[in-house]
Amino acid sequence: MSGVNLSNVIKKYGETKVIHGVDLGIEPGEFCVFVGPSGCGKSTLLRMIAGLEETTGGEIRIGTRDVTKLDPAQRGVAMVFQTYALYPHMTVAENMGFGLKMNGHPKAEIREKVGRAADILRLNDYLTRKPKALSGGQRQRVAIGRAIVRGPEVFLFDEPLSNLDAELRVEMRVEIARLHREIGATMIYVTHDQVEAMTLADKIVVLRAGRVEQVGAPLDLYRDPDNLFVAGFIGSPAMNLLDAQPTEGGVIVPALGPDVIACRRPGHVRELVAGFRPQSLTIQPGTTHRVEMTEALGGVSFIHCATQGQPKLVIETKGSHVERPGAAISLQPNPAEMFLFDKTTGHRLR
Secondary structure: OOOEEEEEEEEEEOOEEEEEEEEEEEOOOOEEEEEOOOOOOHHHHHHHHHOOOOOOEEEEEEOOEEOOOOOHHHOOEEEEOOOOOOOOOOOHHHHHHHHHHHOOOOHHHHHHHHHHHHHHHOOHHHOOOOHHHOOHHHHHHHHHHHHHOOOOOEEEEEOOOOOOOHHHHHHHHHHHHHHHHHHOOEEEEEEOOHHHHHHHOOEEEEEEOOEEEEEEOHHHHHHOOOEHHHHHHOOOOOOEEEEEEEEOOEEEOHHHOOOEEEOOOOOOOOOEEEEEOHHHEEEEEEEEEEEEEEEEOOOEEEEEEEOOOOOOEEEEEEOOOOOOOOOEEEEEEOHHHOEEEEOOOOEEEO
């Protein structure tokens, strides 16, 4: 079990820089998730750690070793991809042990390691089957098993659940979390799905345009975002972000009405953005907002409201009462749960 350290890591394609000097430390045994929108560089960064992409600048260390220039096979990592990439003519056991067989390991050792991985992944009943006889989730477990038998120092996952349906994604999230608890290995996981990131990670790395925006535990990023991007990206539904104006005693958020929301005056910043999580807005009688759509999910509902000249708002409500589309309402913010940002720089005002 080894940690991973990146120091000023850079990736260029020609003159185009796509990874901009990333510094990052991942502790031994930590489950670290790279998350961000499409094109942010998360898969590129993972492939650089794996050795599948050349590092233009900086240093990558796994444990005490500098692996920056090493071939993938020499790095002590195993990667699980989006596609299962199983050999259709081989059984589950043969697929899982193929890498060891190609490297000349004894048959008895291969059987032992495949059996141990099958126990962990609950694949014992499927070892003689071929991939076509397996479900999508079972095939992904075989792909993970193929990584386990190699006994790597670090596991790398590149959006491994993106090809599964919603129910299987939840099931496999549970399986991967259990796997991490049982084997305790260092794992680095790439996803665009921030729900996956929040539920799996010990540490989340939020990336945008090849740069690290913030690193922290899932709930720390949710409760204490450093900037507008992280605030809007972490959380489902996303945080409501609205223009605000500083005034004596606090701020005014025109989209919520003319009342002053009491808070510490935000210095000399003139253009503000106020952020409210969906649960930080309460529906009140009134006519300032119009309901556009309601997502009634049972114990919780999400009310989507139109706001003139501003982004649409999402409000979380609990209970059986559901606001109908077209209904007129007003919204009461909770000042204690308001976030303020400098609109020009995007930085959080604390």
